[in-house]
Amino acid sequence: MAEEVVLMKGNEAIAHAAIRCGTDGYFGYPITPQSEILETLTELKPWETTGMVVLQAESEIAAINMVYGGAGSGKKVLTSSSSPGISLKQEGISYLAGSELPCVIVNVMRGGPGLGTIQPSQADYFQTVKGGGHGDYRLIALAPASVQEMADFVSLGFELAFKYRNPAIILADGVIGQMMEKVVLPPMQPRLTDAEVIEKCPWATTGKTKDRKPNIITSLELQPDAMERNNLRFQAKYKVIEENEVRYEEIDCEDADYLIVAFGSMARIGQKAMEQAREEGIKVGILRPITLWPFPTKIIAEYAGKVKGMLSLELNAGQMVEDVRLAVNGKVKVEHFGRLGGIVPDPDEVVSALKTLFI
Structure with missing residues (x-):
């Protein structure tokens, strides 16, 4: 087809x-x-x-x-x-x-x-x-x-x-x-x-559970020790997600001296800026987080020992940059560049920011 x-x-x-x-x-x-x-x-x-x-x-x-x-x-x-x-x-x-x-x-x-x-x-x-x-x-x-x-x-x-x-x-x-x-x-x-919902989602409130016992959906737990157990179970689940569901894209990172970290539309602009920078002899790569949580902390940490600097490119005043800095743990300089008020930067601005902040 x-x-x-x-x-x-x-x-x-x-x-x-x-x-x-x-x-x-x-x-x-x-x-x-x-x-x-x-x-x-x-x-x-x-x-x-x-x-x-x-x-x-x-x-x-x-x-x-x-x-x-x-x-x-x-x-x-x-x-x-x-x-x-x-x-x-x-x-x-x-x-x-x-x-x-x-x-x-x-x-x-x-x-x-x-x-x-x-x-x-x-x-x-x-x-x-x-x-x-x-x-x-x-x-x-x-x-x-x-x-x-x-x-x-x-x-x-x-x-x-x-x-x-x-x-x-x-x-x-x-x-x-x-x-x-x-x-x-x-x-x-x-x-x-x-029938498929009942089979695949035994926790659901379908009114048709096999043992005829009702499923109760709630986030309320009045006993502190029981609420703590719930939260600890949640945290354990989150660790499993972090281990198995991180997604990201790397573009021209193998020989990069500088790394742009960007998501969404800013990753597209960052890629064009990367191409312009390479035409000027500046080796830039781009790492695009596809999952913002779980965040690609480990791969960013690996690049901390390989590049001279990282630029967190965001359409905001600097939010993801905090997670990038946590990932590198001070091993490399991390800066932020972004525009506010709905103004979308052009690739020339990003290249200029790279030169000003790192070169």
């Missing part, structure tokens, strides 16, 4: 991929620059073809709690928003993590703080990669750098979320959400039947 190649926005790719990977329900609320996800799903009407529920909730808070209900019953459920909307969802996200429920959350970042701007940003790194809501929890965080990855990471997000019973977030920025590229859409997968 020939591949189906289409031209679409990153946000549209999320919607198409959600339908095709057998998503049971989407619950969201419009906010720029991710509104096309809900709009595309509404236009495609998957409830008529696959039975997928698509619902615009009355608020972001309502949407994330609908996700909680769907996830608790073992269903593949998805929500999306942009930065201020994700802020409103944080309590629900913490509840999902505390109840060990799988789901996929999409954040197409815009600038802040506050209402900020509708222009692109990467300033939600702290909010999502570091947990965001209350308590000691983690989100599996995938950072797409292309429209193709926007499509691919929906299925991957669900795979990881169900594998570890943990929420996964696709942390995109407004550039990737709004840009148009060719994309190969994934093949259609059927939604799981009720």
Whole structure:
């Protein structure tokens, strides 16, 4: 069967991929620059073809709690928003993590703080990669750098979320959400039947457990020692994820004197800056974290003994740079370069920053 190649926005790719990977329900609320996800799903009407529920909730808070209900019953459920909307969802996200429920959350970042701007940003790194809501929890965080990855990471997000019973977030920025590229859409997968959900998700509240005992989904534990055991179990799970699910991309790093570390749209700009720098005789490589958590700490640490400096290229005031510095542990100079207010730097600015900061 020939591949189906289409031209679409990153946000549209999320919607198409959600339908095709057998998503049971989407619950969201419009906010720029991710509104096309809900709009595309509404236009495609998957409830008529696959039975997928698509619902615009009355608020972001309502949407994330609908996700909680769907996830608790073992269903593949998805929500999306942009930065201020994700802020409103944080309590629900913490509840999902505390109840060990799988789901996929999409954040197409815009600038802040506050209402900020509708222009692109990467300033939600702290909010999502570091947990965001209350308590000691983690989100599996995938950072797409292309429209193709926007499509691919929906299925991957669900795979990881169900594998570890943990929420996964696709942390995109407004550039990737709004840009148009060719994309190969994934093949259609059927939604799981009720019997398959019962078999694959024995923890779910289906009302049809084999031993007729009810499953209770909760993040509440009133006894301190029991709550500590829960948290220790979570931390043990997170260590397993860190050992097995780190993803990253290396480009021209073998002979590099300087390393750009960047994710999302900034990785694309960083790659062009790398090419320009090499034309000028400056050996630059780029390391792109694909999973922002688990973070590629070990590979960055390995490069600390090989390069003369690292530049954390971000569309923010400097957030991922903290994790890069922790990874190298003072063994090499690490600097940050970024633009704010929705201004996207051009490759010339990045090359100039490299020269100013390191050469």
